[in-house]
Amino acid sequence: MTALLDARGRPLRDLRISLTDRCNFRCVYCMPREMFGPDHAFLPTEHLLSFDEIERVTRAAMRLGVRKVRLTGGEPLLRDGVDALISSLKSLDGLEVAMTTNGALLGTHADGLARAGLDRVTVSLDSTDPETFRRMSDTRVPVKRVLDGIESATTAGLGPVKVNVVVRRGVNDASVLDLARTFRDSPVTVRFIEYMDVGSTNRWQLDQVIGAAEIASTIDAVYPLEPLPPRYDGEVARRYRYRDGGGEIGIIASVTRPFCGDCTRARLSADGQIYTCLFAGSGTDLRGLMRSGADDATVEDTLRRLWSVRVDRYSELRSRSDGPSRGEKVEMSYIGG
């Protein structure tokens, strides 16, 4: 089989699947409470893709080159029966299944996820300081519960666990060193993410971004670092290791050093739209297609046609004066991060 490439020569390798648009947190950079309050209309259950439909799309995507899926959201652990979905995805030959979660429910779910066959988990955690954590995540869940969840995941064998930290100037600057220190000499890898202009509700401004170079030098000044080579083509995080052998960290520089050139990711929203870029304004409706009776070959063909004309490179164009307009973009909680 010849590899399917998009119009810029990029293969399709990863499928990120949002299981729900709901969340038990209201992170200010993702689902600000003033936009996602009690009146917000979340998707009704019948609009969510069923597990059978998710599996059908995954099988079609695998025939086109996908080898890894990441279950995300919203908060994926809020979707009932997630263990059953993982078991059925893991029965597909050679598929790696990972999950990104806010960790609040990991303590109770870690063992079941491991039994279902989940390969790895990434936990989002923006600070270990209780007040800063609350300010970033706008939740009553105590930070200790997330830290315990990370430990449960490690004990259950869902590792090596990664911790994703969104860094926002003026809010959690101090968390860079705190989190580096907390997880040094542990099996957990912390990855610092430049704050991005996803969606249309977080009122992003460039001066709120702490760039990769500053993050690296802040850590390097206290715990000297050296760069590591990527583990695979298209890895989003730049890796560094502590010179004293204390483990490694990653930095995801999607604003200051975009990685669109080897972006191999498609995204499936909770209601079955396929997006070829995190910053897209609209997707292609696979749910409607499947519910109108389309067979597997038609689903595969739709994906193939969509990927073969793909030209997306939003992050590379963001800073150019002739770059993309700041029109409506899909929300991260709906499409998955």
Ligand SMILES: Nc1nc2c(ncn2[C@@H]2O[C@H](COP(=O)(O)OP(=O)(O)OP(=O)(O)O)[C@@H](O)[C@H]2O)c(=O)[nH]1
């Ligand atoms: N702009 C942009 N940002 C991305 C993309 N993929 C991931 N990110 C950002 O990077 C963060 C980390 O993504 P992960 O899924 O944890 O990273 P990953 O490197 O794919 O995961 P691994 O399988 O562990 O290597 C996300 O939460 C996003 O903020 C992408 O395609 N475009």
Ligand SMILES: C[S@@+](CC[C@H](N)C(=O)[O-])C[C@H]1O[C@@H](n2cnc3c(N)ncnc32)[C@H](O)[C@@H]1O
């Ligand atoms: C949308 S969340 C979904 C999964 C789960 N609820 C969680 O938080 O891990 C996926 C990832 O997107 C990241 N994210 C959300 N908004 C972001 C933004 N504006 N800039 C950078 N990363 C963001 C989060 O930190 C998280 O790691």
Ligand code: SF4
């Ligand atoms: S980043 Fe994750 S935990 Fe935070 S609001 Fe978005 S979906 Fe929820």
Ligand code: SF4
């Ligand atoms: S901005 Fe779009 S094309 Fe670029 S890396 Fe992110 S998802 Fe891929």
